[in-house]
Amino acid sequence: MSTSVKDASIPTIPFKARFSRWFGRNLLRIYMVFGFTYLFIPVAYTFAFSFNDAGKSNLIWKGFTLGNWQNPCGAPQICNALGNSIKIGALATLFSTILGTMIAFAIGRYKFKGRSTSNLLIFLPMATPEIVLGASLLSLFLVFKINPGFWPTVIAHVMFCVSFVVVTVKARIASLDPRLEQAAMDLYANERETFKRVTLPLVAPGIAGAALLAFSLSFDDFIITNFNSGTLITFPKFVYVAAARGIPAQANVIGSSMFFLALAIVIAGQLVHRRRSR
Amino acid sequence: MSFTLPKVRVPYLLLFPGFAFLFTFFILPIANLAQTSTQTPIPGGDTGQYQQTFAFSNYLNAFLDNREQFARSFIYATLATVFALAIAYPLAYAIAFKSGKFKNIFLVLVVAPFFTSFLLRTIAWKQILGEEGFVVPTLRNLHVMGQSTTITSTAVAVVAGMTYNFLPFMTLPLYASLERIDPRTIEASGDLYANGITTFRRVTVPLSLPGVVAGTLLTFIPAAGDYVNASILGSPNTKMIGNVIESRYFKIVDYPTAAALSFTLMAAILILVTLYIRKAGTEELV
Amino acid sequence: MAIDPIDARGDLRLTRITKSYGDFKAVDDLSLTIPEGSFFALLGPSGCGKTTTLRMVAGLEEPTVGSIHLGDTDITTTRAYQRPINTVFQNYALFPHLTIFENIAFGLRRRGVKDVKEQVEKVLSLVELPHLAQRKPTQLSGGQQQRIALARAIVNRPALLLLDEPLGALDLKLRRQMQIELKWIQREVGLTFVHVTHDQEEAMTMADTIAVMNEGKIEQMGTPADLYDDPETAFVANFLGQSNLIKGKIEGRDGDNLVIDLFGQKISMPSARSHAVDNTLYAGIRPEKFRISRTGSTLRGNILSGGRIEDVSYIGVSTQYVVAMPWGQELMVFEQNDDGVPPFNKGEEVVISWEPNFTFALRGDEDVEAGTEVNPEEIQE
Numbered sequence: 001m002s003t004s005v006k007d008a009s010i011p012t013i014p015f016k017a018r019f020s021r022w023f024g025r026n027l028l029r030i031y032m033v034f035g036f037t038y039l040f041i042p043v044a045y046t047f048a049f050s051f052n053d054a055g056k057s058n059l060i061w062k063g064f065t066l067g068n069w070q071n072p073c074g075a076p077q078i079c080n081a082l083g084n085s086i087k088i089g090a091l092a093t094l095f096s097t098i099l100g101t102m103i104a105f106a107i108g109r110y111k112f113k114g115r116s117t118s119n120l121l122i123f124l125p126m127a128t129p130e131i132v133l134g135a136s137l138l139s140l141f142l143v144f145k146i147n148p149g150f151w152p153t154v155i156a157h158v159m160f161c162v163s164f165v166v167v168t169v170k171a172r173i174a175s176l177d178p179r180l181e182q183a184a185m186d187l188y189a190n191e192r193e194t195f196k197r198v199t200l201p202l203v204a205p206g207i208a209g210a211a212l213l214a215f216s217l218s219f220d221d222f223i224i225t226n227f228n229s230g231t232l233i234t235f236p237k238f239v240y241v242a243a244a245r246g247i248p249a250q251a252n253v254i255g256s257s258m259f260f261l262a263l264a265i266v267i268a269g270q271l272v273h274r275r276r277s278r
Numbered sequence: 279m280s281f282t283l284p285k286v287r288v289p290y291l292l293l294f295p296g297f298a299f300l301f302t303f304f305i306l307p308i309a310n311l312a313q314t315s316t317q318t319p320i321p322g323g324d325t326g327q328y329q330q331t332f333a334f335s336n337y338l339n340a341f342l343d344n345r346e347q348f349a350r351s352f353i354y355a356t357l358a359t360v361f362a363l364a365i366a367y368p369l370a371y372a373i374a375f376k377s378g379k380f381k382n383i384f385l386v387l388v389v390a391p392f393f394t395s396f397l398l399r400t401i402a403w404k405q406i407l408g409e410e411g412f413v414v415p416t417l418r419n420l421h422v423m424g425q426s427t428t429i430t431s432t433a434v435a436v437v438a439g440m441t442y443n444f445l446p447f448m449t450l451p452l453y454a455s456l457e458r459i460d461p462r463t464i465e466a467s468g469d470l471y472a473n474g475i476t477t478f479r480r481v482t483v484p485l486s487l488p489g490v491v492a493g494t495l496l497t498f499i500p501a502a503g504d505y506v507n508a509s510i511l512g513s514p515n516t517k518m519i520g521n522v523i524e525s526r527y528f529k530i531v532d533y534p535t536a537a538a539l540s541f542t543l544m545a546a547i548l549i550l551v552t553l554y555i556r557k558a559g560t561e562e563l564v
Numbered sequence: 565m566a567i568d569p570i571d572a573r574g575d576l577r578l579t580r581i582t583k584s585y586g587d588f589k590a591v592d593d594l595s596l597t598i599p600e601g602s603f604f605a606l607l608g609p610s611g612c613g614k615t616t617t618l619r620m621v622a623g624l625e626e627p628t629v630g631s632i633h634l635g636d637t638d639i640t641t642t643r644a645y646q647r648p649i650n651t652v653f654q655n656y657a658l659f660p661h662l663t664i665f666e667n668i669a670f671g672l673r674r675r676g677v678k679d680v681k682e683q684v685e686k687v688l689s690l691v692e693l694p695h696l697a698q699r700k701p702t703q704l705s706g707g708q709q710q711r712i713a714l715a716r717a718i719v720n721r722p723a724l725l726l727l728d729e730p731l732g733a734l735d736l737k738l739r740r741q742m743q744i745e746l747k748w749i750q751r752e753v754g755l756t757f758v759h760v761t762h763d764q765e766e767a768m769t770m771a772d773t774i775a776v777m778n779e780g781k782i783e784q785m786g787t788p789a790d791l792y793d794d795p796e797t798a799f800v801a802n803f804l805g806q807s808n809l810i811k812g813k814i815e816g817r818d819g820d821n822l823v824i825d826l827f828g829q830k831i832s833m834p835s836a837r838s839h840a841v842d843n844t845l846y847a848g849i850r851p852e853k854f855r856i857s858r859t860g861s862t863l864r865g866n867i868l869s870g871g872r873i874e875d876v877s878y879i880g881v882s883t884q885y886v887v888a889m890p891w892g893q894e895l896m897v898f899e900q901n902d903d904g905v906p907p908f909n910k911g912e913e914v915v916i917s918w919e920p921n922f923t924f925a926l927r928g929d930e931d932v933e934a935g936t937e938v939n940p941e942e943i944q945e
Contacts, residue, residue: 010580010593011631017641021626024474028372035369036387039445042402043391049402060410099296106292118293125304127495127551129503131520132540135527136307139314139537159303162296220396222506223520227527239397243510247401255398262393266386462657465624468644469651470671470716471567480670484661 043259050252057246068249072257075248081238082254085219088150088234092157092218097211099158100165107166108173125163133160134227141228148230156228157221161214168213172206205273212269216262315537326531333534340538344522351519352546354433354508355501358440362448362497363490365441370452370489371482375461388449396443400510403439404430431513439507447496455489456482491558495551502547519543566676569648573723574635575599576621576756581630583616590616591627592780598724598758598773603750605759605771609803609935613780614760615654618726621758623647634723645674650717651726655733656709658701664688664712665697671720687719690749707738714746718753727759731766743769764804768792776800778935792850794924796839801848801926802935808854808895809846809932812925814838821920827891831866833923844928851896853922856885856914863917871895871914876907883907887916 052058053065073079107118125133137156141148180202184194222236229237239251316336317328341348373384391399407413407429417423429435459482467477483490505520519539526536576598583591591613598604606614619625621632623644631640639647650671658667668684677683688694691711701709710730717725730746731739747770750757761767767774768788775785776799784791784800795801798809812826821832824847831847838845856871857863874894875886878901885897885908895916899907908914 010582010629011640012629013626013631013641021641028368028376031368032372032376032384035365035372036384038365038442039388039391041406042399042442043394045402045406046394046398049405059405099299102292103296106289110289110292112286112289118297121297121300125300127499127548128308128544129499129520129547131503131505131523132308132311132544133304135523135536135540136311137303138527139533140303140307140310143310155303159300162300166296216392220392222397223504226524236395236397239395239401240506243397243401247398251398255394259390259394263386263390266389270382270386460655460657462653462655463659465622465644466651466653466657466659467670468624469622469649469653470720471569471645471674472670473567473643473645476567476674481659481661485659 043256046252047256047259050249050256052249052252054249058249058252059246068253072250072253075250077233078235078238078248078250078254081233081235084150084232085235088153088157088225089215089218091154092161093211093215095154095158096161096165096214097207100162100210100214101169101207103162104166104169104173108170122163122166125160126167130160130221130223131227134224137224138227148228149232150229153225153229153232153234156224157218160221160224161217164213164217165210168210169203169206172203172209176202205269208269212262212265219258311537311540314533315541317534326533328534336534336538337542340535341542343535344519344539347517347519347522348542348546350433350516351502351543352550354437354440354516354518355498355504357437358444358501359448359494359498361437361441362445363494366445366448366452366493367490370449370456373449373453374456374459385450385453388446388453392446397506397510400439400443400507403442404435404511407435430511431516433512433516435511436508436516436518439511440501440504443507444497444501447500448493451492451496452486452489455486455492459485487558491555494554499547499551503543567645567674569646569675570637570639570642572634572637572639572648573600576724576758577633578617578621579631579633581617581620581627581632583613583620583625584628589780591620594630594780594782596775596782596785598756600723600756601754603747603757603759603770603772605761605767605774606777607761607764607767607774607803608777609762612777614777615728617777618651618728618758618760621724622649622651622726648720648723649726650720650722650724651728652710652713652717652730654729656701656713658709658713658716660701662700663697664693664699664701664704667701667712668716668719670716675720683719687715690718690752691715706734707742710734710742711745714749718749718755721753722755724756724758727757729761730759731761731763739766746770768804776803778803793922794837795848796926797934798846798926798930798932799935801924802933806851806896807848808851809848809926809930810893810895811928812845812847814840814843814845822925824925826868827889829868831868831923832920833866833925834921837921837923838925840925840927842928846926846928846930846932848924848926849918849922851884852882852898852900853918854895854897854899855917856887856897856899856908857917858908859913859915861915863915865917865919866923867915867917869915871916873908873910873912873914876910878907887914 049058049061050068051064051066052061053063053067054060068074103118103122106112107115107122134156137152137159138148141152146152176199180198181194184198185191189197220236222240225234225237226240233241235254239247242248242251313330314328316330316332316334318331318333318336320327320329369388373381373388377384405411409428409430414423414429418425463481463485464477467481468474472480503520505518505524508516508518508521523536523539523543526532526539578594578596581591581594582589594613594617606617608614616625620627623639623642623646626641631638633639634648659670662670665684668687669680672680672683684697685694688697691714693708693711693715696704696708696712701712704712710733713730727746731742734742743766746757759767759771772787773785774788774791776783776791778799784796791800791804795804795807801807801809810826812824815823815825815830817823817835818832820835822835822838824831824833824845826847833847855863859869868889870890871887873885874888877884880901882898882900885899887895887897889895897916901907
């Protein structure tokens with residue numbers, strides 16, 4: 001039987017053993033700090049140099065100014081390029097989300113002949129280098145005498161975004177408990193109502209995530225756009241062309257704003273999600 | 279609307295618009311690219327006018343003329359993939375197992391740099407590591423670097439740039455597969471006389487293999503076809519196959535060679551990827 | 565690299581262990597000795613600190629202060645893989661990428677044991693699943709996974725085997741069967757088993773000694789019969805089975821017995837079974853110790869009259885009654901259906917009686933609700 005040892009003094013753990021365990025436990029956390037610093041150095045640099053009073057060539061620190069933020073369209077062409085990127089991004093997001101979501105439902109919810117071929121067709125555009133996607137599409141447009149420009153760029157963007165939408169939405173559908181739909185039907189909802197009131201609301205966060213991903217892929221794309229946009233200028237193209245001479249600080253303003261905007265959207269999404277799941 | 283349609287047709291109806299689109303703007307262009315790749319210039323025609331002559335020698339010539347760039351593309355992409363894996367694995371591991379309730383915040387932070395244009399970030403690196411940044415002068419003053427040595431315009435810069443730019447593509451799938459591991463299996467391994475290293479080798483790595491495979495593919499494929507890092511951070515001596523394809527298209531207007539190069543690149547990547555997936559033994563990727 | 569776990573056998577001794585997470589003390593100044601060769605259960609509701617205690621013994625957590633000894637060896641800061649202790653994890657934690665054979669061989673291979681194949685086969689036949697060696701864990705049923713998890717641990721012949729809610733994921737019938745098997749295997753292999761559970765029936769079926777834990781401390785420790793018949797606190801009285809606790813006052817002594825006043829009616833009980841510290845107390849009687857009789861019957865022992873049947877539930881082996889007493893309390897009574905007497909009806913006036921020796925007494929300042937509000941099905945996390 002047990003004996004009571006309550007009156008014994010409290011044994012303590014030697015410092016050395018404690019420290020080595022602490023270090024072992026926190027090594028990864030220390031690493032994490034370095035990892036994130038590495039990831040954010042260029043972001044911080046871009047943000048810092050958006051306040052540079054540098055005029056056209058934003059290479060060396062010349063002094064602090066808020067002028068670039070007060071006049072983001074100050075550099076020639078920059079807001080035109082930004083506008084094009086936003087328009088292309090919005091259209092590409094809309095179409096690729098619709099097409100991709102439909103495909104995701106077909107693959108994620110039904111068993112049918114040709115399902116694995118369908119999966120392959122979705123995987124292939126992701127496994128093809130962007131330069132090949134861009135070049136092949138340009139060749140096709142040239143064959144049909146379609147001039148590169150706004151709509152060819154939208155089409156190109158929809159094409160490479162669809163696969164990413166499918167993968168994202170499919171993952172969400174796969175994580176759904178099929179019993180929820182069965183429960184809805186058990187509670188007198190027909191197929192259409194079940195879809196509208198149960199399935200769609202549950203998949204919605206996945207669709208929203210996919211749309212955000214599609215927009216950021218489209219907005220940031222350079223290689224495919226470069227092939228199919230002709231003389232149309234987008235924000236990445238503007239930066240690339242300007243890079244040779246040194247980019248204006250307004251580009252840093254726009255880059256930083258996009259960063260904070262996207263971060264705000266993601267964090268808001270997280271908060272909404274957290275409140276709902278409470 | 280009511281569901282009077284036979285149920286069998288529903289998936290096909292859902293697939294139709296998307297697949298019609300992908301067929302027209304992905305399959306057809308690739309087929310057309312194949313067609314273009316065996317054309318030759320029309321004798322006496324203008325620049326940019328070609329006819330189909332089934333000149334498969336285009337492939338041989340394209341490959342032989344650009345062996346160096348091909349080799350460079352695959353070496354740089356492999357290096358960038360290996361470095362990204364080395365950096366991302368501990369990071370993904372830490373987020374999955376050590377960040378507690380801040381998990382989602384850290385995940386957002388991994389993706390966040392993405393939202394600043396990747397060109398801006400690449401140019402930022404160029405300026406940070408360039409002659410006028412503070413890193414190079416500091417290292418020179420400390421005599422770590424020679425007075426005439428540079429970081430930018432070298433292969434090191436190109437590989438580093440690619441490593442940086444594709445890091446989130448590596449981190450996210452790694453995180454996804456690590457996060458799925460039941461932490462109790464890792465504890466069980468320790469309980470069964472495996473020390474940290476053995477546990478990592480025998481339990482953690484095998485269980486995270488699908489993420490390793492997905493991450494390396496998502497990094498390697500775009501890296502092998504990339505030309506932006508090479509043109510911003512590199513020099514003529516670091517040209518990759520992407521740079522060649524780009525200039526064949528836009529500067530020389532040599533469509534057949536560009537097409538043949540694109541096809542060779544795609545085929546090489548597909549073969550490597552297939553071999554790799556076989557070796558890794560995971561086929562649940564698709 | 566082959567690991568050589570430290571060679572220590574003997575009793576497990578926890579000395580003044582505290583584990584804090586910030587301000588919260590999961591385990592609070594706990595001391596405990598578990599004798600070699602015993603089947604020991606740590607019983608308590610979720611969040612009582614029993615799993616934390618187990619994890620500290622396994623080496624998966626480190627105590628904030630205190631020490632852990634196995635025999636004469638201090639293992640407080642020894643790593644999990646160096647301890648001759650193995651765990652059967654909650655939800656089993658089988659390696660999903662390895663076959664059943666390799667799962668069981670895992671520990672043997674790490675220690676560089678020679679006859680791996682022979683030992684794995686032997687333990688597989690002990691758990692009666694030799695035909696599953698080449699399967700993967702996901703292809704097994706819950707009960708089979710449970711046995712494999714057990715086999716994976718005992719194949720290493722540890723000085724101590726820890727079981728963390730090992731039967732929690734099984735259905736009731738399988739759980740009963742596994743309880744008996746576990747007990748049999750423990751005798752067969754002769755290891756010390758430490759079993760953590762929230763299921764009092766499971767603990768009582770299997771363990772020689774039970775420690776009831778609540779809020780990071782041990783409430784009471786003893787054999788299942790000791791704990792059930794003579795609980796020292798309201799928490800133990802309520803958590804282990806059900807108890808009727810009636811407020812009373814000590815009126816006097818009669819030899820080895822106490823005379824107690826319960827709302828004007830006198831009863832007696834052995835003074836050795838009282839844990840009261842002053843004149844106030846709660847008299848405790850288990851529901852199956854009560855007898856119900858019609859008013860006017862001749863009765864021996866302690867008697868409480870003036871009851872009225874409030875509710876009757878017939879459940880086969882017994883009938884459960886709720887009896888309302890004159891002072892407003894409702895008592896639980898379980899009657900065996902073995903006397904051919906037809907059950908009482910709702911509304912009947914009855915008298916309750918019991919053998920004085922079955923009475924126990926708790927301190928008068930106890931919280932009579934302690935241990936009743938916890939939901940034993942709550943899974944820890």
